[in-house]
Amino acid sequence: MKNFRFALVGLGLVISAVVESTWLTLIGLPGAVPPLTLIWVMSLSLRRSPVNAAVVGFFAGLLMDLIPPSTTPMGVSAGAFAILAFLTAGLKSYIEGSAILPLAAAAGIGSLAILLRLFIAVSTGVAQNLTDNLFGNIITAAVYGALLAVPVLPMVQWLDRFITPRVTTTIVR
Amino acid sequence: MARRRVPGDFDPRLILGGLIVVSFLLALIDGRTTSPLAGIRGAATTILSPMQNLAFNISSPAVSFFGDWSEVGSKDERIEALKAENDALRRQMNGSADARRRAKELDSLLNIAGLGNFRIVPARVMSIGSASGFGSTALIDVGSADGIKENMTVIAGPGMVGRVLSVSEHSATVVLIVDATSTVGARVAGTGQVGFLTGTGRPHQLQLEFLDATAKVKVGDRLVSYGVKDGIFIPGVPLGTVTKVRAAQGTNSQLAFVDPFADITALDLVGVIVNKPRTDPRDSLLPEPVPTPTVTVTVTVAPGDGAFAVTTTPAAAPVTATQTGKKK
Known part of the structure; x- marks a missing residue:
């Protein structure tokens, strides 16, 4: 059952990465590509422990580094996604229960992902076109992140609840 | 009281640190011109x-x-x-x-x-x-x-x-x-x-x-x-x-x-x-x-009274503007 759950989470991430790399790149929106996979990871992180979220974020980022036609060196998005997923899971008690904070978090994560990728890329000497239209990309990533969070966050959390077995507690008096 | 760690229960920050180190190493290796990870x-x-x-x-x-x-x-x-x-x-x-x-x-x-x-x-x-x-x-x-x-x-x-x-x-x-x-x-x-x-x-x-x-x-x-x-x-x-x-x-x-x-x-x-x-x-x-649009301006001065006409003609288009006046 645990392996089945892992496979479903993985499948969800692959679908979001495929959608992000095809539909969302081809519709020609200005600025950054809407960060669907990142918001997917954030949604999962809100239901997981920081360690679990960081591992999911790492592999989701690795997927984004590898999906064609990406030429991003492996590890750049993986590191950024792992850090952001860890932070999201760590702050979930503050984020949950508010209508606005999850959207603000999605916007912040969208922008932070660009800066973190830039930091890792520059640190490892592989920066290519990242600084082009950096400000525009940061702003648009924040906007797209918040907009995507509106449908993606409840949907992913519902799916995650659906595949996660209900824990029943028996109180013995 | 601090929670007692059980074997296999690592500090979350240690796990995150490990993932970040792996990410940097991967980026360093894969960022090279001839990446040994090209097969992946x-x-x-x-x-x-x-x-x-x-x-x-x-x-x-x-x-x-x-x-x-x-x-x-x-x-x-x-x-x-x-x-x-x-x-x-x-x-x-x-x-x-x-x-x-x-x-x-x-x-x-x-x-x-x-x-x-x-x-x-x-x-x-x-x-x-x-x-x-x-x-x-x-x-x-x-x-x-x-x-x-x-x-x-x-x-x-x-x-x-x-x-x-x-x-x-x-x-x-x-x-x-x-x-x-x-x-x-x-x-x-x-x-x-x-x-x-x-x-x-x-x-x-x-x-x-x-x-x-x-x-x-x-x-x-x-x-x-x-x-x-x-x-x-x-x-x-x-x-x-x-x-x-x-x-x-x-x-x-x-x-x-x-x-x-x-x-x-x-x-x-x-x-x-x-x-x-x-x-x-x-x-x-x-x-x-x-083709770069060119504008031709023709000034025609009428003999005698000094009246003139300015005709602006963009290339490949009919006359669009004509201005007339009196020469000073």
Whole structure:
């Protein structure tokens, strides 16, 4: 059952990465590509422990580094996604229960992902076109992140609840 | 009281630190020119590109719709012109607009292939740019099964798009000429001056540096690829038009900025040149230059009373304005 759950989470991430790399790149929106996979990871992180979220974020980022036609060196998005997923899971008690904070978090994560990728890329000497239209990309990533969070966050959390077995507690008096 | 750790229960920060270290190591290793991890990327392409192809085929009509929608601002400006063409468009409504656009692009591709004696494999762009924002690349739906090999030149309608970076069985990744890592040998049509055209990461700006420091270029000059023996790019493929020229910093040579002929932001149908023509087509593939509108002002002075008439006539258009007055 645990392996089945892992496979479903993985499948969800692959679908979001495929959608992000095809539909969302081809519709020609200005600025950054809407960060669907990142918001997917954030949604999962809100239901997981920081360690679990960081591992999911790492592999989701690795997927984004590898999906064609990406030429991003492996590890750049993986590191950024792992850090952001860890932070999201760590702050979930503050984020949950508010209508606005999850959207603000999605916007912040969208922008932070660009800066973190830039930091890792520059640190490892592989920066290519990242600084082009950096400000525009940061702003648009924040906007797209918040907009995507509106449908993606409840949907992913519902799916995650659906595949996660209900824990029943028996109180013995 | 602090929670007691059980065996196998690691500090979360330690796990995160480990993942960050692994990420940096991977980036360092994979960022090298010849990455030892290229096999992993190849395997990922083989697995993921059929899924992308499927998603692309499912979404194609929807993407066309949203693509048009995203241009709504610029289309507003053209409303007046579109109204004038309304009758013509109504006649064309029976056919699919998307199919017509593709037919036009294919026609353009076949035209350039015929003129240059190129054998091309047409392909559709499934994805543009990397989803994570690095590099200017595109994924096309033809691969080694269609005869595509690494470093083949890719064209789209009026000009060069880039070269094939990597190939899987049914897809290939193209590095676009606007990518910051891309360099193409370029020759100025007419003068024959040669230099290197490099990408800047911006879709409408390439940078040209000359081999000869005394070489001169002017705005409006057009460039074609410059072939060298055993070079990557096919010679004679149109590249773009010079839009700006300035002095290179610290030298006497010129630095030119070039707008590529191919619209990198709206790639759909492209062609991969699979043969190397025996002869260099030189400048014969260059698209016809767009004529610059010229305005003719004619002043006619009437004999006797000094009355004059000023007539402004834009090129290829009837008289649009006439002003009359009295000579002082």
